[in-house]
Amino acid sequence: MREILKINNITKIYKNQFKALDELNLNINEGEIFALLGPNGAGKSTLINTVCGILNFDKGDIKVNEFDIIKDYRKARSLIGIVPQELNLEAFETVWDNVNYSRGLYGKSPNHKYIEKLLKELSLWDKKDSKLRELSGGMKRRVLIAKALSHEPKVLFLDEPTASVDVELRKDMWKVIQKLKEKNVTIILTTHYIEEAEEIADRVGIINNGKIILVDEKENLIKKLGQKILKIELSEPIKLIPKELKNFKLQLNSDKNILIYTYDTKGKNTGITSLLSDIKSLGLQLKDISTEQSSLESIFLNLVKESENELARA
Amino acid sequence: MNWQGLKAIYFHEMDRMRRTLFQSLVSPFISTSLYFVVFGSAIGSRITEIEGISYGSFIVPGMIMLTILTQSISNASFGIFFPKFTNTVYEILAAPLSSFEIILGFVGAAATKSLIIGTVIICTAGFFVDLQIEHPFIMMFFLVLTSVTFALFGFIIGMWADNFEKLQLIPILIITPLVFLGGSFYSINMLPEFWQKVSLLNPVLYLVSGFRWSFYEIADVSIYTSLITILFFLFSCVLIISYTFAKGYKIKN
Structure with missing residues (x-):
């Protein structure tokens, strides 16, 4: 062009x-x-x-x-x-x-x-x-x-x-x-x-x-730099995130029935397969799975923050 | 040359006069009439003639100069200050116009307004006194030159001023006293010798003197000195404006 x-x-x-x-x-x-x-x-x-x-x-x-x-x-x-x-x-x-x-x-x-x-x-x-x-x-x-x-x-x-x-x-x-x-x-x-x-x-x-x-x-920007969120809805609420899933740095919603996993789309290995496999082995029943693309706003804020940090270091 | 752009600025500025027609034309008419009543009748009853000319007729060129100077300055200074104040100046600066075209548009319109007002005053004066104009072309030449020069000066003030107080500062504190002390309403020959010499330092004296010469062939200083003075002032204003515009002073920085 x-x-x-x-x-x-x-x-x-x-x-x-x-x-x-x-x-x-x-x-x-x-x-x-x-x-x-x-x-x-x-x-x-x-x-x-x-x-x-x-x-x-x-x-x-x-x-x-x-x-x-x-x-x-x-x-x-x-x-x-x-x-x-x-x-x-x-x-x-x-x-x-x-x-x-x-x-x-x-x-x-x-x-x-x-x-x-x-x-x-x-x-x-x-x-x-x-x-x-x-x-x-x-x-x-x-x-x-x-x-x-x-x-x-x-x-x-x-x-x-x-x-x-x-x-x-x-x-x-x-x-x-x-x-x-x-x-x-x-x-x-x-x-x-x-x-x-x-x-x-x-x-x-x-x-x-x-x-x-x-x-x-x-x-591209959203795809390249964005992080995605995987939401795993469980059939039954759980009290705590099982310690076997500690490495995935999961979050639990306030209703204790959705596990939130944030992953980088740029990475070769997103960790989704391992996560789902570990959840299965723990015997947790899944109700639904969805993903969300991070917004341009969060990308923008991350970049500006990085740029400010670079300037501060310089 | 961007003729359309130049025309747009010129007529846009002239349109401002149309929108304020009463203020633009009636106000100088009333002021002139008042000057005739106050100076012509009150003082004229005591000073009957100056150098063979009736006092009423004698003050006409000075009165015209007083109005031309103040109007040229105020029209041009307001013309460029107002878009700065309202921030609409951006479209003039972003347009494909050279500094010369911008200045010509604003100054041309301000000078035209002054010339129209000058004509109104001459016509008004005709109601009060017998007017004679010995050298009409030289009179017109002085009128145009003074209008353009002081419109340029006003443009400089408008560029420099960043508030309404500054816009009024130079016209009120410098120009009006210079005009009143520049022989507008008297001949400097009527002053003591010391004050005659002091008066010669006043540039407005040369304008009024030259302009009066075109009416009655009487002058405080030589017509050539008057011409050189006004031309010198004109070129000084052109130089200052060219420099400040090129540097973007207070507009582009």
């Missing part, structure tokens, strides 16, 4: 000497949805603002569709749309004027048909003459997306697109994002909601302390 965004060795140091991006490298494929996860202050917004030209950076280079964002800034920036994290909008302008203004900024001649279609797709058409201050938070978020799409960009950055919105609107946003993907728009979103990344992303990147600590296909 063709790479539409190449970020090479980017370093950004703020005036207070805080290193927000530390020789960061990242490539984004054309047409994918890429979710960038990271704790607060990890560098997510700084990275987006740097790529979009809102912030200066100290070292490295960034190319959008092979156009350098410094040397060919006009061509590079005209391919990018950005939806900021905060609901920053002019108060007294109408939706229609404001979205058309954004299109103009990107050097595009007026195209009322396109803007009309865009507003209709985002369920904003009946609000086109409303003043921006009169809109609800959710509607404002849609206006920001309309503004970012007004110049028909190839790459769209969404900085926490569903922050502080209700569940219904969040799901609506996911639909909007999926529709954009169908139109081959490359989407890079930052999020705190792991379920958002699990739901819509093709690939996931994890950033911490200004460095990308992992990038992978979402499915």
